[in-house]
Amino acid sequence: MRDHQLRIAAVCSKCRQWQKVDLDAIIMMRGRSFCLIDQRGPCRIYQCDGSAFFMWSTGESTPYRPLTTERGDRARMFAKGQGGEPSPDDEPPEPLPPAPAGISREAWARADSYERKRLLRQARG
Structure with missing residues (x-):
C-alpha cells in the first residue's frame, strides 16, 4: 500500500x-x-x-x-x-495461539515476532 x-x-x-x-x-x-x-x-x-x-x-x-x-x-x-450458507471454500478462522502466562491471548495473537519479544520482556518484569 x-x-x-x-x-x-x-x-x-x-x-x-x-x-x-x-x-x-x-x-x-x-x-x-x-x-x-x-x-x-x-x-x-x-x-x-x-x-x-x-x-x-x-x-x-x-x-x-x-x-x-x-x-x-x-x-x-x-x-x-x-x-445463507457459507461458501464451501470459506475456512473457519484459525484459533488463537496459546499465550505465555501473564500475556493476553488477543495481544499475543496480533503481535509479530518483535512485539512478542517485547511482551515476554514486559511479562518477566
Whole structure:
C-alpha cells in the first residue's frame, strides 16, 4: 500500500467517524507484508465500542472505496445471521495461539515476532 501511494482511512461502523491510518506505523508494527484487506479494528474514538473497517483511495480527487473482498463480506453477513450458507471454500478462522502466562491471548495473537519479544520482556518484569 505504501509503495502504491494509497490513502487509507478507518471508518467506525457504529459512530461513523473517519480517521486517517498511519501506514508507516502499521509497517513498523506488522511488517510490509501485513494486509488490511477484510481486516477490522477497534474504533479509536473515546467511549465508542464499535469496530472500524478500512477504506482506500488513490488520490485527493478519487473517492474512497471499501478495502474488502466478496468473500469477507459473505463471512460477515453469515456471522450476523443475514446470509445463507457459507461458501464451501470459506475456512473457519484459525484459533488463537496459546499465550505465555501473564500475556493476553488477543495481544499475543496480533503481535509479530518483535512485539512478542517485547511482551515476554514486559511479562518477566
